[in-house]
Amino acid sequence: MIKAIVTGHTRGLGAAVAAELVVRGIPVLGVARGRAEIGEGMEQAVVDLSDAAALAAWVGGHALRSFLAGCDQALLVNNAGMVTPVGPLADQDPLAALRAVTLNVAAPLALAGAFVQAAPQAERRILHISSGAGRSAYPGWSVYCATKAALDQHARAVALDGDPRVRACSLAPGVIDTDMQAEIRATPDDKFPLRQRFVDMKDSGVLLAPAACAVHVVDYLLAGGFGGRPVDDLRG
Known part of the structure; x- marks a missing residue:
């Protein structure tokens, strides 16, 4: 039996991935700071993952072990994330940086x-x-770039641990039409000089729909060769 945990399941790619897993008959535990309208096959845990104390309390509890009991294959999709704070260091809120890193x-x-x-x-x-x-630096995104690079290195190191029953991959899914993209397009140019590039992608229709991207993400996650490349990109 396969069971999956998806963080940030209430909107965007996380919601789409959770829905795609459920459609394929895989029970999902969604973890986010709010709740989503869900059907059968999905449970929810309300946890603010940007709050270190709340994160510690939940991780230290029994929810994960209870949900995963009896499964032969377990999946974890670490999807939750934030792009803020955006801007040069002189304009960044240090507490916002702390929340983002958490x-x-x-x-x-x-x-x-x-x-x-x-x-x-x-x-x-x-x-x-x-x-x-996480692989190319952008002005104004020092925190976001650094945090995504950290995930890439984490997956590489897990692969080097050599446990054949633990596989990891840090996957770039492409540019998706989500609330985060809307937030990026609304950022002032002086904080994110590359803003127009993202406006142009929206205007030209090249952004991926979350549901379509989720199909590819779940296919990738369930493929026999998962983890063969600890850092990968769906765009090839």
């Missing part, structure tokens, strides 16, 4: 460890939703 890095790394320990008999697959920003 959500984008501390949460997926802590969840990965807790997830592996919660299902010791299962084959475990960890999928970090990364970004091209």
Whole structure:
């Protein structure tokens, strides 16, 4: 039996991935700071993953072990993330940077460890939703770029650990038409000089629909060769 955990399941790519897994008959535990309208086959845990104390309390509890009990294959999709703070260092709110690092890095790394320990008999697959920003630096995105690069390095190091029953990949899914993209397009040029590039992508219709992207993400996650490339990109 396969079971999956998806963070940030209430909107965007996370919602689409959770829905795609459920359609394929895979029970899902969604973890986010709010709730979503869901049907059968999905449970929810309300946890603010940008709050270190809340994250620690939930990871230290029994929810993961209870949900994953009895599964032969366990999946973790670390999707939750935030692009803010945006801008040069002189304009960044340090507390916003702290929240971003907690959500984008501390949460997926802590969840990965807790997830592996919660299902010791299962084959475990960890999928970090990364970004091209983790592999190329952009002005104004110092925090976002650094946090996504951290996920890439985490997956590389997990692969080097050599446990054949634990596979990890940090995957860039492409540019998706989500609320985060709308937030990027609304950023002033002086904080993000490359804003127009993202406006142009929206205007030219090249942004991926979350549901369509989710099909490819789930196909990738379930493929036999998952983890063969610890850092990968759906765009090839």
